[in-house]
Amino acid sequence: MSNTARIANVEAGHYRIPLARTLSDSTHGEIGSFELVTVRLWDDAGYDGVGYTYTVGYGGSAIRELIEREVAPLLKTLDSTRPEAVWQAMWWRLHYVGRGGIAGFATSAVDMALHDLSAKRAGQPLWRFLGGARDRVPAYAGGVDLEFTLDELLAEVREYRAEGFTAVKIKVGRDRLEEDVARVRAVRRELGWEFTLMADANMRWSTHAAMRAIQALRDQNLYWLEEPIAPDDEEGHRQLAALGVPIATGENLHTEAEFERMGRRGRVAVLQPDVTNVGGVTAWRKVAATAGARGVPVSSHGAHDVHAHLLGATPNAGFLEVHRFGLDAFLTHNLQLDAGAAVLPERPGTGLGFKWDVLADYQVDGVG
């Protein structure tokens, strides 16, 4: 049997998934749906792999086009058993229009599919295939709740607690800081001082506004304050990091180099790469290793079904984010949670089984 296996076929899909409930944060306002872009590939040895990326509503068509028109023809010349070589080929093919952005989303989905295929070929779940650092990962419920009334917010955190979560994140970044402070205080009162509580500002503030917010929230024992400011200002992060509330960021950093600079210059406490936009499993693991060398834990953003595997393979793993953008209705298996931790599956690959017939109803047509 040959060691090589050419990528024989590649298919991309683009879907708009309605959310059961309108969500809200300080950057995107109200969010009623998200876009899912899938990649399925097959090699000539008969193995298949599935990957995906998602957007907060915009850009999915361009990502799908990039995969179909530019990436798929390249992939069909490459060996599926060499994901690193494929990653390099995609990176340099798209470099001039890439280094993150939409190219990063497209290559992420492909790289995820290739790792799914590789782990299936080995007959192992991805977390074991990548080294198997742990078989359970602590999880938190990531609320997307900025515009919820206080009653709705409290009802939701009670729901999370009832589901077994021992850690919860809520949104901040409302028009008046006093509102944020009141909401954090109310949630803290509801959950008690032992409960792990994070807050996420989705880049709403200037550095000065973030300083005021940290001052006002300092006595609430926040586990971290996420994305207080835009991700480009590493010096601003460094200033905030010195104020006594741990800072987390990463969902808007889309290359290894951006993460390396944020870790080195920004001195944040937690880095949060997202496998669906940082360049797939290949880049995610490099970001995690660099953070680990600095003694910084990595948590995840979104895509909890796949991130559970990656955190399971990472010695410096922090929390797995579990949020309501979940694909539960479209997957044959859902994330298993036990006492606030994700229990890693033994199905080969990522174990992502999409219900393609159910997804078909949400397909986005091309422009024509």
Ligand SMILES: [Mg+2]
């Ligand atoms: Mg966030």
